[in-house]
Amino acid sequence: METMAPPARAFPWQLPAGFPEPEVPQNNPMSAAKVRLGRHLFYDRRLSGTGHFSCASCHRQELAFTDGRGRAIGATGARHPRSAMSLTNVAYNATYNWADPSVTRLEEQALNPMLNRDPIELGIAGREVEVLERLRSDGETVAMFEQAFPGETISIDGITRAIAAFERTLISGNSPYDRYVFWGEQLEDAEARGMELFFSERVRCSECHAGLNFSGPVRAVDSAITNLTAMAAKTDKPLSGEFQSEFHNTGLFDEDGAGAYPAPNRGVFEITNRAEDMGRFRAPTLRNIEVTAPYMHDGSLRTLEEVIGFYAEGGRGSGRSSPLKSKLVSGFALDIQEQTDLVAFLKALTDRGFLTDPRFEDPGD
Ligand code: HEC
Ligand code: HEC
Structure with a gap:
């Protein structure tokens, strides 16, 4: 006899228009x-080798969950070769990190900062x-x-699942641009002219x-992504509709005339070792x-x-x-x-409410 699982209670997402x-x-x-639980753990300094460091040490809400540094610094003072990434809308990313097509889930991603030895981030390994x-x-x-995982004891697996759930709520969609697209509000003249340029053939x-x-x-639940199509229609921009991340070489380096980037920041090449992946990064x-x-x-670039x-x-x-530089640059x-x-x-893409949303703040002890 088949037993039906009770219907899953829908999670109240509070999604922007x-x-x-x-x-x-x-x-x-x-x-x-x-x-x-995930929010507490994200801010919990006990979740590090030293007991003095947390995800939030490198991902600060007021900076859209970045750290204001060119390159991140870990729990033991070690410099990361790369910059801490924004956690804005990470729920929707097809892949994670600057140039790693293999990390496709937030649960897996969270293991990197926890267990990395080179460079040390949280230093838990x-x-x-x-x-x-x-x-x-x-x-x-x-x-x-x-409450989060009835009957389970605290484990690394549970920790990463809870943190991933918290990260999925870090949704930002109330910038002046969103209010223009979805609420019919006006952009400032300069913003509107800038938008034309952003979507233009020239730029x-x-x-x-x-x-x-x-x-x-x-990627999102309804892959047809009707809402995105609406957004595209408003900006006359066709959408690729692909769910694979794309990676591009934007021409920041060419150390040998063949397109070499300096190690260990050689983009997707670090993962695949394929010559054509040299210098290819995800467009964040x-x-x-x-x-x-x-x-x-x-x-390496200081200002917009x-x-x-x-x-x-x-x-x-x-x-x-x-x-190896993209033809688009x-x-x-x-x-x-x-x-x-x-x-x-670009500044019309700032969502002040997201940067100060009490739901994402350090919950304290
Ligand atoms: C030492 C500073 C540091 C700490 C601590 C840290 N991160 Fe990061 N984070 C980074 C850096 C640097 C990157 C870019 C990694 C790369 O591409 O190599 C990153 C990338 C990410 C990304 C990918 C975002 C995207 O758009 O692809 C997520 C998600 C993330 N971190 C979540 C976390 C979580 C969760 C924690 C705690 C468990 C954490 N980070 C701890 C520095 C840090
Ligand atoms: C060929 C694809 C491509 C085009 C065209 C492109 N970008 Fe990028 N963009 C990227 C990639 C890839 C990165 C990350 C590169 C890296 O770090 O090596 C990036 C990074 C950036 C960053 C830094 C993001 C961060 O979090 O540090 C900004 C800002 C940016 N682009 C703005 C623009 C603007 C404005 C234009 C148009 C003038 C533009 N991009 C055109 C692919 C592109």
């Missing part, structure tokens, strides 16, 4: 108890038992864990920073980009003006003539007014 429901792995359904003991000896954490930012997230392809989200300086995987200058030049230094001329307008549009 026009936003599709994020895809959630079957083995980690959303629940309020899990999100609550080799001290798992100690870290778990710390958490298991705290009554409040035990109670929250029991081409939207070829790579596309769709809902102004990033590589996103441009939402809240105003507050996440400095920019690029190595933090510098970033636009970089694209206008068609790359940087010898990278401009790299044989071919350079363009902007006058001062147009440059100001494009910056104004």
